[in-house]
Amino acid sequence: MNNSRHILLVDDDDIFNMLHSEVLKRLMTDITIDVFKSGTEVLAYLEQHPDTPIDFIFLDIRMPVMGGFEVLDAMTAMGENRFNDTRIYVLSSTLDERDLQRAKATPLVDDFIGKPMSFDTMRSILAEEG
16 A cells, blocks of 8 residues: 655745645655745646646745735646645635635635644644545
């Protein structure tokens, strides 16, 4: 049985990417983490790797050039079925009520998480997966 997980971290902040990578590595043993610093980078990756299974995407809402909601719109245009087996979490350091409502209204999004993502938050996400 292959328990390897593929995770995409999408955030323009290097410190959050490093912190979130460490949290994930400490809680999961067999993982691949790809880090993207912009929405355009992650969309290029998704277009170039259409058959690569992705277990989780952690997507920052507020990024320069292309924010998280624009990324989600482009992912929806790729076909919602493509991400049926992907759990997508939007991240934000400012818990703006409008962002929260928009995230909840987006079919691809599993949940909204405040940054930084904690061990407890990640543990609960993994427990939901079981």
